Amino acid sequence: MTPTTSIRGFLRRRRFHFTRTRHCLLGLGVFALIGTQASAFTAYVSNEKSNTVSVIDTDKFTVVNTIKVGQRPRGIELTKDGKSVLVAVGDDDTIQVIDVRTHEIVATLPSGPDPELFTQDQTGKILYVANENDNTVTIIDLHRRVPLGEVQVGVEPEGMGLSPDGKILVATSETTNMAHFIDTETRRIVANVLVDARPRFAEFKRDGSEVWVSSEIGGTVSVIDPVKHEVKKKITFDIPGLRKEAIQAVGISITKDGKTGFVALGPANRIAVINAATHEVQKYLLVGQRVWHMAFTPDEKYLLTTNGVSNDVSIIDVANLKVTKTIQVGELPWGIAISQQ
Amino acid sequence: MTVELVTLPRVTGFAPVQYAICLKGIVWREGLRFLHQRERFVAALVRPLVWLFIFAAGFRQVLGVSIIPPYDTYVLYEVYITPGLMLLIQLFNGMQSSLSMVYDREMGNMRTLLVSPMPRGFLLSSKLVAGMAVSLPQVYTFLAIAWFWEIEPPPLGYIAVLPALVLSGLMLGALGMLMSSVSKQLENFAGAMNFVIFPMFFASSALYPLWRVREGSLFLYYVCQLNPFTHAVELARFALYCQINWISLAVVSGCTALFMIGAILAYDPSRGFLARRGEPGGGA
Numbered sequence: 001m002t003p004t005t006s007i008r009g010f011l012r013r014r015r016f017h018f019t020r021t022r023h024c025l026l027g028l029g030v031f032a033l034i035g036t037q038a039s040a041f042t043a044y045v046s047n048e049k050s051n052t053v054s055v056i057d058t059d060k061f062t063v064v065n066t067i068k069v070g071q072r073p074r075g076i077e078l079t080k081d082g083k084s085v086l087v088a089v090g091d092d093d094t095i096q097v098i099d100v101r102t103h104e105i106v107a108t109l110p111s112g113p114d115p116e117l118f119t120q121d122q123t124g125k126i127l128y129v130a131n132e133n134d135n136t137v138t139i140i141d142l143h144r145r146v147p148l149g150e151v152q153v154g155v156e157p158e159g160m161g162l163s164p165d166g167k168i169l170v171a172t173s174e175t176t177n178m179a180h181f182i183d184t185e186t187r188r189i190v191a192n193v194l195v196d197a198r199p200r201f202a203e204f205k206r207d208g209s210e211v212w213v214s215s216e217i218g219g220t221v222s223v224i225d226p227v228k229h230e231v232k233k234k235i236t237f238d239i240p241g242l243r244k245e246a247i248q249a250v251g252i253s254i255t256k257d258g259k260t261g262f263v264a265l266g267p268a269n270r271i272a273v274i275n276a277a278t279h280e281v282q283k284y285l286l287v288g289q290r291v292w293h294m295a296f297t298p299d300e301k302y303l304l305t306t307n308g309v310s311n312d313v314s315i316i317d318v319a320n321l322k323v324t325k326t327i328q329v330g331e332l333p334w335g336i337a338i339s340q341q
Numbered sequence: 342m343t344v345e346l347v348t349l350p351r352v353t354g355f356a357p358v359q360y361a362i363c364l365k366g367i368v369w370r371e372g373l374r375f376l377h378q379r380e381r382f383v384a385a386l387v388r389p390l391v392w393l394f395i396f397a398a399g400f401r402q403v404l405g406v407s408i409i410p411p412y413d414t415y416v417l418y419e420v421y422i423t424p425g426l427m428l429l430i431q432l433f434n435g436m437q438s439s440l441s442m443v444y445d446r447e448m449g450n451m452r453t454l455l456v457s458p459m460p461r462g463f464l465l466s467s468k469l470v471a472g473m474a475v476s477l478p479q480v481y482t483f484l485a486i487a488w489f490w491e492i493e494p495p496p497l498g499y500i501a502v503l504p505a506l507v508l509s510g511l512m513l514g515a516l517g518m519l520m521s522s523v524s525k526q527l528e529n530f531a532g533a534m535n536f537v538i539f540p541m542f543f544a545s546s547a548l549y550p551l552w553r554v555r556e557g558s559l560f561l562y563y564v565c566q567l568n569p570f571t572h573a574v575e576l577a578r579f580a581l582y583c584q585i586n587w588i589s590l591a592v593v594s595g596c597t598a599l600f601m602i603g604a605i606l607a608y609d610p611s612r613g614f615l616a617r618r619g620e621p622g623g624g625a
Binding site (some may be wrong): 240241269286287288312314315322323324325326 | 413
């Protein structure tokens with residue numbers, strides 16, 4: 001980027017920001033007139049060390065409840081019907097099912113040993129679970145709560161990304177440094193793509209055109225073409241004043257329109273904002289220490305990040321790209337899921 | 342030739358409009374002087390900007406480890422030191438306007454001002470208001486530049502910080518005036534400034550939060566707590582985020598009153614320090 005374009009870009013962003021502020025002020029006025037009609041969602045945060053799930057009201061951004069769960073909760077998701085929260089409790093070798101109304105554990109799933117991250121298909125019938133110590137991906141029927149099969153992958157699988165059409169599952173293995181492309185119908189690996197050291201997470205764009213894989217030690221995000229199975233771009237990060245080792249890419253979220261990507265940079269305590277079309281980093285946002293995973297509210301107004309070392313959750317205003325608040329949760333917050341209603 | 346004797350009417354008091362004219366005259370003069378000293382304006386801006394762009398860039402890693410009021414989230418070091426730098430502008434401004442008082446005194450302008458029939462307290466207060474008023478455009482220009490560096494307090498904060506700046510501007514001006522009243526010459530005063538500006542700025546919450554200072558030295562922490570500059574910085578920091586720090590407000594208001602009374606008494610030739618030292622303008 002030439003200095004001129006960068007200055008132009010900067011000014012454009014400022015102008016954009018200015019109009020935003022004006023709109024916000026206008027919006028505030030309208031808001032005051034119509035009263036409080038903000039739609040409150042509920043965020044669930046898994047606290048790896050305190051063995052709890054913090055429940056956050058996204059209207060007031062306060063912790064409204066803390067649910068005791070099994071040991072070492074990490075991966076967390078809501079079922080597609082919105083009635084239950086699934087949380088992988090690795091040291092108990094299971095996935096617990098929490099009722100969202102009563103906040104009680106109502107069932108467990110046969111996840112296989114040490115489940116870490118998992119993902120569901122669009123219908124919410126099938127769950128794909130990464131078993132970190134077993135080098136497998138377990139496939140579970142969510143309704144009947146029975147295992148359907150296993151796929152052997154590389155060493156220490158973690159990231160699980162499902163293509164929007166549900167046909168391809170990308171599993172990343174931390175030690176093998178690969179993204180495994182698994183055909184969900186035949187349950188076989190169709191391709192292996194080598195990425196940088198310690199891949200942690202995989203996320204598809206909604207149109208299925210790209211899958212982004214973050215590498216923790218490599219400190220990069222590989223943008224992979226899911227048809228050609230090739231890395232078409234590698235996103236790198238550079239934060240002035242920070243050691244390269246402190247920049248560790250972990251969680252990824254991409255907006256529905258596929259225009260903006262957010263990457264958690266672990267001990268760099270920052271979220272990188274990426275133009276998803278050009279794959280250039282636009283901005284770095286300061287959040288809590290060792291930021292790990294994140295989730296959008298359904299309206300994509302806010303992005304919530306879990307900050308493991310500082311034991312808190314930061315709230316990012318997505319339109320203005322600003323961190324507005326940080327709230328305390330349990331110890332070592334890891335994963336986060338937000339209800340759709 | 343006949344000589345007509347004119348008896349001057351006895352001055353018993355002034356109408357508010359007369360006070361207003363006097364105040365306007367003093368503020369106007371200070372404003373004009375400031376406008377004609379472009380270097381002073383540039384210097385006043387360069388000082389905090391150097392801190393912001395160079396010093397803060399090197400210390401980016403220092404903060405971001407704790408959330409302290411009034412902030413709701415982690416902030417970059419640049420954001421943290423901005424209120425301190427705003428007050429740095431006011432501190433220098435306050436000292437500089439007092440320096441100009443020493444200059445005025447040496448040049449005789451002050452005597453012209455003090456022979457005005459207006460009450461001395463009013464004249465000196467007007468002088469303080471004038472000095473404070475000159476600091477405001479400097480601070481706001483700095484904030485405008487800082488905005489481009491993504492130091493973006495809420496829009497209402499820019500208005501909310503104004504009363505805080507007025508109060509702290511008066512406090513620092515009064516302190517400078519008090520100092521100028523005990524200083525004999527221009528040179529002495531310049532030296533004294535170093536003994537005031539630097540300790541006040543460094544032993545405060547302007548550059549580092551007090552919990553950090555406390556980790557380093559408990560004694561220094563108490564010194565910072567007693568430093569009125571710390572409270573002026575905190576008052577502005579909270580106001581910039583539309584909040585009020587009541588303790589700081591009380592300390593800054595109290596100190597403003599104390600320094601102003603002190604300065605007015607010190608300039609009173611029949612009672613002040615000047616009288617005791619037999620300075621020009623003093624009654625002894």
